Amino acid sequence: MKLSELDKGFGMPFCDISIVPVPTEKKSAYQKFSERMAVIYREFGASRVTGFWQDEDASDGANFHAGNALATYDTGSLPNFRKLAGAASDETIVLTITEWPSRKARDRGVKAAVSDPRIQATVDEEPIFDGKKLIAGGFTVELDVN
Numbered sequence: 001m002k003l004s005e006l007d008k009g010f011g012m013p014f015c016d017i018s019i020v021p022v023p024t025e026k027k028s029a030y031q032k033f034s035e036r037m038a039v040i041y042r043e044f045g046a047s048r049v050t051g052f053w054q055d056e057d058a059s060d061g062a063n064f065h066a067g068n069a070l071a072t073y074d075t076g077s078l079p080n081f082r083k084l085a086g087a088a089s090d091e092t093i094v095l096t097i098t099e100w101p102s103r104k105a106r107d108r109g110v111k112a113a114v115s116d117p118r119i120q121a122t123v124d125e126e127p128i129f130d131g132k133k134l135i136a137g138g139f140t141v142e143l144d145v146n
Contacts, residue, residue: 048103
């Protein structure tokens with residue numbers, strides 16, 4: 001389905017994307033936390049919640065640029081998720097995408113979710129990651145090739 005077809009009467013798909021370094025030793029705890037949060041966001045209208053645990057071996061930057069283009073950069077000078085998020089050597093980058101049918105659905109859903117007692121209760125839990133390192137933003141979907 002083309003995005004223009006989805007837009008008729010419903011709005012364009014919208015995504016909340018977050019990137020956060022998580023202590024590698026806390027992977028299991030983070031996954032359980034994420035699963036709990038995903039259930040809540042789905043209840044409030046998210047169409048999909050996807051979490052990605054970075055594979056460091058496949059993230060060196062050499063895989064994402066043409067060989068000749070890399071020759072113009074110093075080794076290690078290209079930004080990467082680890083550098084941008086301020087990850088320590090014992091942390092792994094996690095990227096989460098929460099998909100919504102539209103921006104309007106997202107605004108309603110997030111407002112309801114953050115007021116939900118299950119989300120409010122997480123404030124008193126032992127932190128799994130350093131929230132100061134969280135990078136997040138909302139994005140309109142401009143390309144979706146299946």
